[in-house]
Amino acid sequence: MTLLFENADWTPEILERIYEECCRIGEEELKLTWYPNQFEIVSYENMLDVYSSVGMPMMYNHWSFGKSFINNSELYKAGKMGLALEMVLNTNPCVNYLMDENTATAQALVIAHAAIGHNSFFKNNYLFKQWTSADSIIDYLGFAKKYIAQCEEQYGIDEVEKILDAAHSLMDHSVDMYTKPKILSAREEREKQKMRDAAHEANYDELWSLIPNTKRAAELPTNRFLPNGPEENLLYFLEKNSPILKSWQREILRIVRKIASYYRPQAMSKTINEGWASTCHYYIMTRLHEKGLIDDGSFLEFIKLHTSVVFQPEYDSKYFSGFNPYHLGFSIFADMKRMSQNPTEEDRLWFPDYAGGNWVENWHYMYQEFRDDGLIQQFLSPKVMRDMKLFSFDNRENSRFYKIADIGNESGYKNIRNSLAYETSIGYRSADIQITDVDFNTRTCILTNFTSNNIMLDESTANKTLDYFRELWGFKVVLVTVDRQSNFELDRLETD
Amino acid sequence: MAVIIDRRKNPPGKSLVNRQRFLRRAKEQIKAAVRKSVSEKQIRDVGNGEQVKARSKDFTEPTFRPDRNTGDHRRVLPGNKEYEPGDLVKKPPNGGGNTKGKKGSAGDDAEDDFEFTISREEFLDYLFEDMELPDFIKEAMKTIELTKPARAGLTTSGSPANLNVERTFRNSISRRIALNRPTDERIDEIRQELAAATDPKLIKELTELLEDLIARQKRIPYIDENDLKYNLWTPQPKPRSQAVMFCLMDVSASMGEREKNIAKRYFLLLYLFLQRKYEKIEIRFVRHTTTAQEVSEDEFFYGRINGGTVISSGLELIRDIIADDYPVSEWNIYMASVSDGDNSLHDNELVDQIMREDLLPIMQYVTYVQVDREDEDMINTYLFTYSDYSVWNTYSQLSQEFKNMECARVTDQNQIWKIFGELFAK
Numbered sequence: 001m002t003l004l005f006e007n008a009d010w011t012p013e014i015l016e017r018i019y020e021e022c023c024r025i026g027e028e029e030l031k032l033t034w035y036p037n038q039f040e041i042v043s044y045e046n047m048l049d050v051y052s053s054v055g056m057p058m059m060y061n062h063w064s065f066g067k068s069f070i071n072n073s074e075l076y077k078a079g080k081m082g083l084a085l086e087m088v089l090n091t092n093p094c095v096n097y098l099m100d101e102n103t104a105t106a107q108a109l110v111i112a113h114a115a116i117g118h119n120s121f122f123k124n125n126y127l128f129k130q131w132t133s134a135d136s137i138i139d140y141l142g143f144a145k146k147y148i149a150q151c152e153e154q155y156g157i158d159e160v161e162k163i164l165d166a167a168h169s170l171m172d173h174s175v176d177m178y179t180k181p182k183i184l185s186a187r188e189e190r191e192k193q194k195m196r197d198a199a200h201e202a203n204y205d206e207l208w209s210l211i212p213n214t215k216r217a218a219e220l221p222t223n224r225f226l227p228n229g230p231e232e233n234l235l236y237f238l239e240k241n242s243p244i245l246k247s248w249q250r251e252i253l254r255i256v257r258k259i260a261s262y263y264r265p266q267a268m269s270k271t272i273n274e275g276w277a278s279t280c281h282y283y284i285m286t287r288l289h290e291k292g293l294i295d296d297g298s299f300l301e302f303i304k305l306h307t308s309v310v311f312q313p314e315y316d317s318k319y320f321s322g323f324n325p326y327h328l329g330f331s332i333f334a335d336m337k338r339m340s341q342n343p344t345e346e347d348r349l350w351f352p353d354y355a356g357g358n359w360v361e362n363w364h365y366m367y368q369e370f371r372d373d374g375l376i377q378q379f380l381s382p383k384v385m386r387d388m389k390l391f392s393f394d395n396r397e398n399s400r401f402y403k404i405a406d407i408g409n410e411s412g413y414k415n416i417r418n419s420l421a422y423e424t425s426i427g428y429r430s431a432d433i434q435i436t437d438v439d440f441n442t443r444t445c446i447l448t449n450f451t452s453n454n455i456m457l458d459e460s461t462a463n464k465t466l467d468y469f470r471e472l473w474g475f476k477v478v479l480v481t482v483d484r485q486s487n488f489e490l491d492r493l494e495t496d
Numbered sequence: 497m498a499v500i501i502d503r504r505k506n507p508p509g510k511s512l513v514n515r516q517r518f519l520r521r522a523k524e525q526i527k528a529a530v531r532k533s534v535s536e537k538q539i540r541d542v543g544n545g546e547q548v549k550a551r552s553k554d555f556t557e558p559t560f561r562p563d564r565n566t567g568d569h570r571r572v573l574p575g576n577k578e579y580e581p582g583d584l585v586k587k588p589p590n591g592g593g594n595t596k597g598k599k600g601s602a603g604d605d606a607e608d609d610f611e612f613t614i615s616r617e618e619f620l621d622y623l624f625e626d627m628e629l630p631d632f633i634k635e636a637m638k639t640i641e642l643t644k645p646a647r648a649g650l651t652t653s654g655s656p657a658n659l660n661v662e663r664t665f666r667n668s669i670s671r672r673i674a675l676n677r678p679t680d681e682r683i684d685e686i687r688q689e690l691a692a693a694t695d696p697k698l699i700k701e702l703t704e705l706l707e708d709l710i711a712r713q714k715r716i717p718y719i720d721e722n723d724l725k726y727n728l729w730t731p732q733p734k735p736r737s738q739a740v741m742f743c744l745m746d747v748s749a750s751m752g753e754r755e756k757n758i759a760k761r762y763f764l765l766l767y768l769f770l771q772r773k774y775e776k777i778e779i780r781f782v783r784h785t786t787t788a789q790e791v792s793e794d795e796f797f798y799g800r801i802n803g804g805t806v807i808s809s810g811l812e813l814i815r816d817i818i819a820d821d822y823p824v825s826e827w828n829i830y831m832a833s834v835s836d837g838d839n840s841l842h843d844n845e846l847v848d849q850i851m852r853e854d855l856l857p858i859m860q861y862v863t864y865v866q867v868d869r870e871d872e873d874m875i876n877t878y879l880f881t882y883s884d885y886s887v888w889n890t891y892s893q894l895s896q897e898f899k900n901m902e903c904a905r906v907t908d909q910n911q912i913w914k915i916f917g918e919l920f921a922k
Contacts, residue, residue, distance in 0.1 A: 012500045019498045038499040049510040066518030069511040070612045314575020391576035396568045401584040420572040455567030464558035
């Protein structure tokens with residue numbers, strides 16, 4: 001076999017050969033499928049642009065993207081931040097951004113990582129299959145960008161910015177958790193939006209505005225109710241029910257919540273996605289070396305890059321900033337391969353269905369059928385817990401001490417695994433806020449934050465967010481924090 | 497098959513619109529930074545990479561999020577050393593720096609104040625907006641100076657129009673010699689020999705030789721891509737001359753902070769103007785009370801001395817400096833002076849004489865700004881301004897006679913630009 005490249009320099013032809021060889025290993029040995037790949041070679045400036053439009057090749061304009069752009073470029077220029085070697089999008093075809101400063105080895109690494117690893121994950125993981133439509137997102141963003149630009153022209157940048165600011169603050173709580181979103185289509189969206197406008201115009205009748213409000217209010221029943229039960233998708237609720245929004249404003253809320261849905265799976269699959277991509281790049285690069293396609297020097301360079309990517313500082317290190325998803329995910333996948341090939345007694349006890357099995361099949365099951373918390377719950381092995389020296393502790397608000405709960409031993413493994421899985425779940429990481437009630441007399445909207453273990457909302461941001469909600473709702477808004485178990489009211493925030 | 501697209505040639509700046517959106521929101525803070533820069537920095541440094549500190553509270557993106565410092569949590573961490581179940585570990589005070597107590601917030605975006613740099617262009621935009629400059633001056637200020645292409649050696653790629661024939665052929669010839677490319681003459685020669693030959697053996701030999709030569713000639717191109725040399729042109733700023741700018745200020749007690757602030761903007765504006773016109777600019781600062789002195793910029797703006805006012809002393813000093821350092825044939829000389837109008841009795845005649853005879857004839861442009869006090873009541877102003885003590889009459893008389901002199905009375909920084917109207921209208 002001849003080497004794919006001999007020094008750090010690369011050309012498009014070399015990239016193509018690297019990709020070809022990576023594909024061969026991915027298809028033949030790992031049995032993977034993925035979306036067609038598209039590589040875009042970018043300079044650091046282009047990369048900064050990509051960074052600040054949340055990775056999308058196209059995005060509507062908003063100051064918050066400018067803020068992150070300025071922030072990123074200042075940090076980068078001051079040498080305080082390195083840029084990622086690549087950036088990849090869940091689109092079909094899958095767009096991979098490669099930095100032009102990367103060496104040939106680094107390009108091989110990122111091709112294996114993103115074009116094979118992430119891409120196969122996007123295509124085959126159940127979350128992404130269910131929640132996102134890679135085929136149409138770019139198209140949809142094109143529609144969104146154009147629509148918002150039109151609104152800016154028609155109603156002024158300030159008006160549009162106000163709506164976007166408010167919508168962005170509620171975006172995390174505007175995803176349907178239980179129903180699968182419909183596949184997006186830009187054309188359909190455009191037509192629907194036109195139909196909504198037309199219907200609005202057709203039904204418009206000056207007479208309605210002449211009916212005195214007081215009389216209507218009196219006719220309404222005094223009890224409060226929500227016909228469809230509580231609503232967890234805040235922007236959906238506002239889009240459909242806000243008494244004050246104009247149709248273009250509702251449309252913008254719709255766009256923001258559609259985009260929020262698209263991003264939701266990313267937030268729930270950081271560990272498994274990065275773990276899987278790292279597993280792929282590690283396997284493929286090792287095989288390239290074994291096949292004599294890259295030389296020892298390049299392999300050493302790869303090992304150095306790889307270790308810095310999956311480095312996990314310990315909790316008392318000054319470099320510690322939480323779990324490194326690359327490390328955790330990679331360790332879990334690597335351990336699955338180990339226990340498939342060389343199972344120990346312990347593995348057979350803990351993983352009777354997998355130990356001694358076919359590692360490729362096991363990997364497939366893992367990366368396709370789980371998200372972060374599920375992966376940890378099912379596959380975090382005692383060996384990995386020991387290697388990482390995991391321990392758990394209780395942090396009670398009213399105690400001056402942390403109490404160590406479990407360490408990595410026979411009696412602790414299961415508990416630690418449960419705790420870590422829970423800690424990684426979206427249920428723990430974000431607040432559960434639902435619209436539970438509307439008073440039809442005063443038009444007061446009541447939001448309930450269901451919490452447990454007395455975990456409260458960050459008050460300063462909650463107040464501001466509530467103000468944004470009020471802006472979109474138009475009337476008084478109340479946010480009640482309630483204990484999930486006892487239904488006991490813990491806190492109450494109100495707008496005027 | 498992979499699609500590879502080279503986007504490096506795409507101009508960066510897809511985020512430019514978003515950046516402007518952000519700056520729009522940060523407007524007040526940028527304006528404050530611009531003001532601060534104008535009043536604190538040296539004239540020469542103003543506008544070079546202005547740091548703006550944006551308060552985070554104006555740029556928060558709030559969401560509903562759990563506060564990890566409340567409630568009861570069970571957390572998992574890596575790297576256990578000596579802990580056993582049941583051990584108690586004292587919490588660090590206030591959640592403590594980079595230890596467990598704060599871990600919950602890792603990953604949440606910390607909203608710190610952050611600083612960013614605005615470009616010179618952006619700086620000038622805000623400065624001019626602050627000073628309410630009319631559009632034609634803004635445009636003039638921002639025009640990029642003209643360049644002309646200048647020869648800068650050779651390059652291996654370029655447009656056919658720039659092909660350097662001589663160099664290309666030199667390469668071609670040496671390559672052809674080195675590779676022993678058969679010449680057309682040589683081939684003709686063999687052809688003729690062949691035509692003349694009768695001996696079959698010789699004919700065969702010559703035919704083979706001819707074929708070989710023709711094949712060689714085909715293999716080795718007459719002009720190879722490697723031979724091509726193009727003239728390289730790079731844009732060079734048009735040769736510009738040098739200028740010296742004299743800042744003359746009356747620093748007697750009657751000039752307060754407000755007056756000095758206005759003065760600084762006035763000098764700055766002139767400097768910015770000169771900057772786009774001249775390659776090399778020197779600035780000399782002359783202050784005067786009853787006597788004149790050349791000083792550093794800091795002393796000029798912030799030093800305080802007491803005394804009366806003799807404007808002619810400053811003019812005399814400038815005249816002397818020019819005579820010593822700035823031959824009129826080599827330097828473009830500008831003078832900007834500012835005072836509150838107060839002058840000693842009888843000095844105005846001397847001012848008139850020096851200006852008329854010594855300075856105005858050798859200077860490109862002379863401006864005089866008189867800062868009128870806001871709080872002065874009209875009658876006082878009137879009496880004072882048109883009294884013998886005021887230099888206003890002298891200067892305004894001069895400005896009517898001389899085309900290269902302009903004077904204005906201002907009470908506010910927004911009026912300064914008027915004095916440059918002539919200068920920029922050109």
